[in-house]
Amino acid sequence: MIGVVVPAHNEERYLGSCLAALRLAAADPALGGETVHIHVVLDACTDASAQIVAEHAAADTHSAVTWSCVEAHKVGVARAAGADILLDQGARWLAFTDADTRVSPDWLSTQLGLGVDVVCGSVGIDDWSVHGDDAALLRHYFANVYRDVDGHEHIHGANLGVAAAAYRSAGGFQPLPCHEDVALVEALKQIGAKFAWTAAPRVATSARKDAKARGGFGDNLLKIVGWYEPAA
Secondary structure (H helix, E strand, O other): OEEEEEEEOOOOOOHHHHHHHHHHHHOOHHHOOOOEEEEEEEEOOOOOHHHHHHHHHHHOOOOEEEEEEEOOOOHHHHHHHHHHHHHHOOOOEEEEOOOOEEEOOOHHHHHHHOOOOEEEEOOEOOOOHHHHHHHHHHHHHHHHHOOOOOOOOOOOOOOEEEEHHHHHHHOOOOOOOOOHHHHHHHHHHHOOOOEEEEOOOOEEEOOOOOOOOOOOHHHHHHHHOOOOOOOO
């Protein structure tokens, strides 16, 4: 079984699109009919996120969509909780993304096809418009600084895959409010896991202005505004 973990804190704006994309990836013929369990960990949600997950769970025919709740306000706790549930259910592979991210239809099959212990994918952004007048600046920065190619060195919880055995050996996610993905990758390096740093498994993430984690991807985009000036 393949497990997918999605942490969510008040993500009613994005969660429906995220789950629709994941359900499509779970139905990829290249997976050969292997079961995919999609588990959303609702972390201190007070909006309609739970209702959205329930609607997708009721409608799904290709994969199991389930959810659990924590009150941690820490993405590291949420990711770890979801991973533990899926491992207990027998997952051989864990794929991680974020609630404001849409994965490609071949996202899972591409990860598995790389034949490694850890897949560190890149991210794309297809809508900068939420940043208004700063959208062009951020698009320019991203295009010139971010390496969306094989061999990159980016670590994103929005596009990460780990073999169950390697995840267990590395000790799993730490209960951190941010950079839990970086800490896990460092632990996986220490145990000698085989990596793929690749742009092949595609995801599109939001350029949101309401960043959920200080120091995370969305927060870093906000910090760029005000100090970055495009080259002439």
